[in-house]
Amino acid sequence: MTVEHAPTLLVVDDDPAFNRVLVRALAQRGFDTYGATDSEGALELAQDHAPEFIVLDLNIGGESGLKLIRPLLEASPGARILVLTGYASIATAVDAVKLGAIQYLAKPAEVDAIIKALRAEDVVIDDRAPDAPLSVDRLEWEHIQRVLAEHEGNISATARALQMHRRTLQRKLARPPAGA
The missing domain is CATH 1.10.10.60 (Homeodomain-like)
Incomplete structure (x- = not known):
């Protein structure tokens, strides 16, 4: 009998309460989860556990979470990184993907939407023209x-x-x- 391992997932968010809730919710959905609230802790956990998936907040203690993408990928090559943010913008979404993230979601995001985005094979770009010009x-x-x-x-x-x-x-x- 083959025992499947739970995919390893690292949550990096400087809000301890949000981090705890998301770690718990993802663990309940079958992930082996770890949470970090700062850059140093995130890199240490990535080196120790080589997560397959990483949920990364855009703002970590007042610093850009984008700076962490490359070091996280060096610590855990092949990890699929999703950038999660309360400050969504097209510019940072493009930058995140250029740096190696596979997806970008705006908070609040449902746990199921996070899992779907992490497991998506391709970055889905909505190519429909906007209904109205930007304000x-x-x-x-x-x-x-x-x-x-x-x-x-x-x-x-x-x-x-x-x-x-x-x-x-x-x-x-x-x-x-x-x-x-």
């Missing part, structure tokens, strides 16, 4: 996210590049437009 607020948000990604999450450098006061930028980042 000015949404276009500004997308531009800010692109510049923020270019400056590796550094708020001060992003504010300088946008010729905007740092506090103004922080206010804009705290209030994403509807649908973001």
Whole structure:
């Protein structure tokens, strides 16, 4: 009789309560799960357990989770990384996939949607034309996210590049437009 092993999954999210809930929910669905709330812990767990799947938050303790994609893939080659974020933008989704993530989901995401995205063979791109053009607020948000990604999450450098006061930028980042 062959015993199937549970696929190993690492959750990297700096919110301890969310991390715990997601780790538990994924364990209940048959994964051997581990949770990390910071970059160092994530890399250590990836080296120790070589997870097949990784759910990575875009914001880890104020730093860009995108910086972790390559080191996580070096620690666990072949891992399928899903970037999960409360601050979804087209720019960061593209950057995440370019760096090696296989999917990108906006929070809140259902556990079943996370599992489906992790197991999907191809990145699914919705190629339908939008029903309406993006709002000015949404276009500004997308531009800010692109510049923020270019400056590796550094708020001060992003504010300088946008010729905007740092506090103004922080206010804009705290209030994403509807649908973001």
